[in-house]
Amino acid sequence: MIINEAELIRMKTHLQEIKDPRRVEWGNIRHKLVDMLIIALCTIIIGEDEFEAMEEWALEREDWLRSFLELPNGIPDKDTFRRLFQRLEPQSLLRSLNAWLNPVTEPGGREVNFDGKVVCGSGSGENDALNIVSAWVGAQNLVLGQMATDEKSNEITAIPQVLDMIDVKGDIVTIDAMGCQTEIAKKIRKKEADYVLAVKENHPTLYNDIRDYFDYLEEEPCNDKPADQWTSPLEKDHGRIERRSTTTVTELDWLDNKEAWEDLGTIIRYRCSRTIGETTTITDRYYISSMFASAETFGGIIRRHWSIENQLHWSLDVQFREDASQVRKDRTPENLNILRKIALARLRATEVSKKLSTKLKMFKAALNPQFLLSVLFGK
Numbered sequence: 001m002i003i004n005e006a007e008l009i010r011m012k013t014h015l016q017e018i019k020d021p022r023r024v025e026w027g028n029i030r031h032k033l034v035d036m037l038i039i040a041l042c043t044i045i046i047g048e049d050e051f052e053a054m055e056e057w058a059l060e061r062e063d064w065l066r067s068f069l070e071l072p073n074g075i076p077d078k079d080t081f082r083r084l085f086q087r088l089e090p091q092s093l094l095r096s097l098n099a100w101l102n103p104v105t106e107p108g109g110r111e112v113n114f115d116g117k118v119v120c121g122s123g124s125g126e127n128d129a130l131n132i133v134s135a136w137v138g139a140q141n142l143v144l145g146q147m148a149t150d151e152k153s154n155e156i157t158a159i160p161q162v163l164d165m166i167d168v169k170g171d172i173v174t175i176d177a178m179g180c181q182t183e184i185a186k187k188i189r190k191k192e193a194d195y196v197l198a199v200k201e202n203h204p205t206l207y208n209d210i211r212d213y214f215d216y217l218e219e220e221p222c223n224d225k226p227a228d229q230w231t232s233p234l235e236k237d238h239g240r241i242e243r244r245s246t247t248t249v250t251e252l253d254w255l256d257n258k259e260a261w262e263d264l265g266t267i268i269r270y271r272c273s274r275t276i277g278e279t280t281t282i283t284d285r286y287y288i289s290s291m292f293a294s295a296e297t298f299g300g301i302i303r304r305h306w307s308i309e310n311q312l313h314w315s316l317d318v319q320f321r322e323d324a325s326q327v328r329k330d331r332t333p334e335n336l337n338i339l340r341k342i343a344l345a346r347l348r349a350t351e352v353s354k355k356l357s358t359k360l361k362m363f364k365a366a367l368n369p370q371f372l373l374s375v376l377f378g379k
Helices: 005-015 033-045 051-060 078-087 090-101 155-165 182-190 204-219 295-305 307-318 332-349 358-367 369-377
Strands: 111-119 130-137 142-150 172-175 194-199 228-231 235-237 240-249 266-276 279-289
Touching (some): 005 033, 111 295, 111 307, 130 307, 142 155, 266 295, 279 295, 295 307, 307 332, 332 358
Parallel strands (some): 111 172
Antiparallel strands (some): 130 142, 266 279
């Protein structure tokens, strides 16, 4: 495939918006920032993220790279890549790469899932591993924003900062129990979005009140119970049988301290019944929301929240071996985390003549530069 001039201009326009930290710290800049970022992203797309691999891969593909990159002084060495990613500002990198490569839709109607992931290999000795809190739109494989915190610190402080970075007007924000805080609910509503927040024992009074009320509804037969219910079809997979059900209540005058939760409209019980062999287990989870919607709608929203675990965090660990990475210094772990997420989105968005897994697409990109180009430019 041939990349036309308009596509190259678009690539450079967006990537040149990233502030180059070398202009402050080093006087002699021999390698273009755009060239280094493209080499790094290509190397991660094919499944490698070491700086030495970036240099060696680029040396092998130098003639091909020169077909769309400038490379005025040849291929940067591993130490040049290392210094760049130690100093590059992660938020600027994410914004520019998203603007170039990912189809960022306008806010409104999206489900934005918040969750944190510890990059295990980024910690050593007295330094804790990074915990990266991401705002993820599973329908697009898109990370809208993220914030790195200390592993031992609380995600509570990171979530509002990520919310400040992104526009979620008209969206539905879902967060696990760590983010079930009155101030976070208030900020989400101030951003003109709805919230669906998991409730656990970290709010014992709220948790017990909601659990006890759903138990009461179940125990007391009544034809006019103030609840909506939905039950999924049976799901069978590898000897496991599952059925999910959702119950919602919107009449909440009985709930103590309801006013503390901004625009609280609905409480939800999400039940999963799982049978393996002769053993059946029932797990209940509880949520609060500013929305008014059917039990079936809430069931889908809650289940899709976990896409951030299954589609993002699992893939980063299994397909990109993120937890095995020993890169630790300065901003490098977060910058490489961003490149992995962008690479994952591009690989999933690339269509091929026959269905291939993400891992096989990575292998194909390593073998075939033309396929790699199609991943990179979305062709």
